[in-house]
Amino acid sequence: MFDLLRTYLTFLPDPVTTTLIILIQIIMIVIPIMLAVAYLVFAERKVIGYIQVRIGPNRVGPRGWLQPIADAIKLLCKEVIIPDGADRFLFVLAPVLALGPALAAWAVIPFGSEVVLANINAGLLYILALTSLGVYGIIIAGWASNSKYAFLGAMRSAAQIVSYEIPMGFALVGVLIAAGSLNLGDIIEAQRGNPLTWFWLPLFPLFIIYFISGLAETNRAPFDVSEGESEIVAGFHVEYAGMAFALFFLAEYANMIMISALTSVMFLGGWLSPFIAFADVPVVGLFFGDGIHWFVFKTSLFLFLFLWFRATFPRFRYDQIMRLGWKVFLPITIVWLVVVAAMVVYQVPPWFAGS
Amino acid sequence: MRRHDQWLNPMPEIRNMTLNFGPQHPAAHGVLRLILEMDGEVIERADPHIGLLHRGTEKLAESKPFNQSIGYMDRLDYVSMMCNEHAYVLAIEKLLGVTPPVRAQYIRVMFDEITRVLNHLMWLGAHGLDIGAMTIFLYCFREREDLMDCYEAVSGTRMHATYYRPGGVYRDLPDQMPQYAASKWHSAAEVAKLNDGRQGSMLDFIDAFADRFPGCVDEYETLLTDNRIWKQRTVDIGIVSPERALQLGFTGPMLRGSGIEWDLRKKQPYEVYPKLDFDIPIGVNGDCYDRYLVRIEEMRQSARIIKQCVGWLRENPGPVILDDHKLTPPKREDMKGNMESLIHHFKLFTEGYCAPAGEVYTAVEHPKGEFGIYLVSDGANKPYRLKVRAAGFAHLAAINEMASGHMLADVVAIIGTMDVVFGEIDR
Numbered sequence: 001m002f003d004l005l006r007t008y009l010t011f012l013p014d015p016v017t018t019t020l021i022i023l024i025q026i027i028m029i030v031i032p033i034m035l036a037v038a039y040l041v042f043a044e045r046k047v048i049g050y051i052q053v054r055i056g057p058n059r060v061g062p063r064g065w066l067q068p069i070a071d072a073i074k075l076l077c078k079e080v081i082i083p084d085g086a087d088r089f090l091f092v093l094a095p096v097l098a099l100g101p102a103l104a105a106w107a108v109i110p111f112g113s114e115v116v117l118a119n120i121n122a123g124l125l126y127i128l129a130l131t132s133l134g135v136y137g138i139i140i141a142g143w144a145s146n147s148k149y150a151f152l153g154a155m156r157s158a159a160q161i162v163s164y165e166i167p168m169g170f171a172l173v174g175v176l177i178a179a180g181s182l183n184l185g186d187i188i189e190a191q192r193g194n195p196l197t198w199f200w201l202p203l204f205p206l207f208i209i210y211f212i213s214g215l216a217e218t219n220r221a222p223f224d225v226s227e228g229e230s231e232i233v234a235g236f237h238v239e240y241a242g243m244a245f246a247l248f249f250l251a252e253y254a255n256m257i258m259i260s261a262l263t264s265v266m267f268l269g270g271w272l273s274p275f276i277a278f279a280d281v282p283v284v285g286l287f288f289g290d291g292i293h294w295f296v297f298k299t300s301l302f303l304f305l306f307l308w309f310r311a312t313f314p315r316f317r318y319d320q321i322m323r324l325g326w327k328v329f330l331p332i333t334i335v336w337l338v339v340v341a342a343m344v345v346y347q348v349p350p351w352f353a354g355s
Numbered sequence: 356m357r358r359h360d361q362w363l364n365p366m367p368e369i370r371n372m373t374l375n376f377g378p379q380h381p382a383a384h385g386v387l388r389l390i391l392e393m394d395g396e397v398i399e400r401a402d403p404h405i406g407l408l409h410r411g412t413e414k415l416a417e418s419k420p421f422n423q424s425i426g427y428m429d430r431l432d433y434v435s436m437m438c439n440e441h442a443y444v445l446a447i448e449k450l451l452g453v454t455p456p457v458r459a460q461y462i463r464v465m466f467d468e469i470t471r472v473l474n475h476l477m478w479l480g481a482h483g484l485d486i487g488a489m490t491i492f493l494y495c496f497r498e499r500e501d502l503m504d505c506y507e508a509v510s511g512t513r514m515h516a517t518y519y520r521p522g523g524v525y526r527d528l529p530d531q532m533p534q535y536a537a538s539k540w541h542s543a544a545e546v547a548k549l550n551d552g553r554q555g556s557m558l559d560f561i562d563a564f565a566d567r568f569p570g571c572v573d574e575y576e577t578l579l580t581d582n583r584i585w586k587q588r589t590v591d592i593g594i595v596s597p598e599r600a601l602q603l604g605f606t607g608p609m610l611r612g613s614g615i616e617w618d619l620r621k622k623q624p625y626e627v628y629p630k631l632d633f634d635i636p637i638g639v640n641g642d643c644y645d646r647y648l649v650r651i652e653e654m655r656q657s658a659r660i661i662k663q664c665v666g667w668l669r670e671n672p673g674p675v676i677l678d679d680h681k682l683t684p685p686k687r688e689d690m691k692g693n694m695e696s697l698i699h700h701f702k703l704f705t706e707g708y709c710a711p712a713g714e715v716y717t718a719v720e721h722p723k724g725e726f727g728i729y730l731v732s733d734g735a736n737k738p739y740r741l742k743v744r745a746a747g748f749a750h751l752a753a754i755n756e757m758a759s760g761h762m763l764a765d766v767v768a769i770i771g772t773m774d775v776v777f778g779e780i781d782r
Contacts, residue, residue, distance in 0.1 A: 048489070052489070052490050052492075052494070053493060053497055152374075152763070156396075221487060222487060225764070228487065228764065230381050230382040230487065231763055231764045231767050233381060310489070311489060311490050312488075312578070313487070313584055314483065314487045314488040314579070314582065314584045314588055315486060315487025315488075315584070315588075315764075316587070317587065317588060317764045317765065318396060318763075318764060319396075320584075320588075
């Protein structure tokens, strides 16, 4: 498609065309993500609603489908209140810093075998770096708000994210060892075969730990101490209103989708089909073959888990989260790294036979 | 030592942070204002400020005939309405020296226990929500809805019932539960489903509830009792030793959670409690988890008591209020056709009745603890002085002791376990 576009735009200098194409591609990723975020919020309210024996939003539009649009319009129309004692510059900068990395990380996610904005070799490192940057938005928000609740929330969040980066990073190292590459497309290719050759099985502890760390990383229940409603009201974004608040909200949900997408890429084979044997059957083969729909499906599965956990579990206390991260997850990941390394070295079939 | 450190380290000494917790705080259970002195996340001192919901109930009662203050009692602890009424009505009866008919006593006991379930469901939902478990809140409210319907069926209101009267209860139990009607939002089929359990009398409805309720409690327990996070958040939090619990004036589940078997229903029985069969659960460690278990078991025991009351009430019809029209209003029918009754009605609803001079204290085992009414009469038609002994007041006073040394998140769990309601604390 873009090659076709390039032939029409030959009158423009080459760098301009490239920039234009990249911009179009960015828009093609960001808009679906924004829509996904909006409807993830809707899905959350519906799913949790049904778990809690109630109906959830059903008034705006047919069966409530326009609710997220209405919410967005409401938030856009509200005043962004900047508290008197706040640092104005940082206060406005913080939500941008939260959302920016959350969106930028999507650049390297492979949606299909050829569908990726930036197919860079250090994709995994890039993601690790950008997801870590998100914490700055939270810390700056907590600091700039000049409120004790926000400050406590920021401190909790900073400590929590820094702690969970480590087991998360180790889990990624496990994937790196297993796949032998930092490129996300190559990681998926390394899992090719059937659902049993996907990395969730050989890396099972890392898979679980990665997803739970992802919960902690995105400040979702049961790890939502940084905005724990009943303790510190709303934590770091307590002073934010209107669109500034909405940006934090968008960032949180974009991160959730991000973590789910990464889990499905690294442990469940991304766009690989579990029914690849049927891929050659006419008509239905289109569905059973590899493709973006499998990626979306697997991502949705993890997103549902996010919502399910939120409806089920009480909230951890801050120090208990730290204990879980440092005393449970970290040792397990380290041990399993050794196991993975051994499996790779001794070429344990079926996963590492060819490597 | 500290001075020495300061000399070595040019950093200024960092003061504790003072955090103003409430009154507008999601976990403040209404209008609690706590001034927390914190060292990081650890609480050094918790100073509760009360009075933001003060409505002068005790003073208001001094200027109204006895019966007209019953409605104020509902509004004290607004999640266990009829138990508050009960203590007040018992006080007046003691002053007047009257005993209500046995059927009225059974109805009162049944509604006391319904109220206990209502209160504990509210507590469980709010406590769960404080600790971050959202779903339990809505599960609890599902069952509360049925009990609220019972309140409505018997008194006409869902919360502030004003149902108990000196000399009995205002009306007998209705023969039919109210039904839902079809509307724009509910089709006839949906309404038929909603009305499914409401075909019989009110006693049938309550009986069905008492049968179903232990299963519901099991459901709550699957969500919380063995949940590791729930245990991490409640076990060993806010421990109160039995001795200390007595010294602090704890009553109700707060005292029983610490292992002291004290329940006014057993120790100072009132109404028909001696005729009923039920157990008093007690805790061992006196922490938030034990108090949680005690309250859960109390709900099961309440269902048991309700069941026994329903059985008795089915078999023994009879009057539910004394037939003394100096104290209780005559039937409306008589009032319309009989001069004497009209005069009684007029006198009762304007002047009320006069109680002999004297002072009484009555207490009931309220869901939160001992709820007492101290009533002084000078022989007039209204109290000379009314003093309310609210259980929550003594419990809240212990917050500094219970929360010191714990973390901010534990303060929320401790407020939850105290089951404070500011209607009764601020009065």
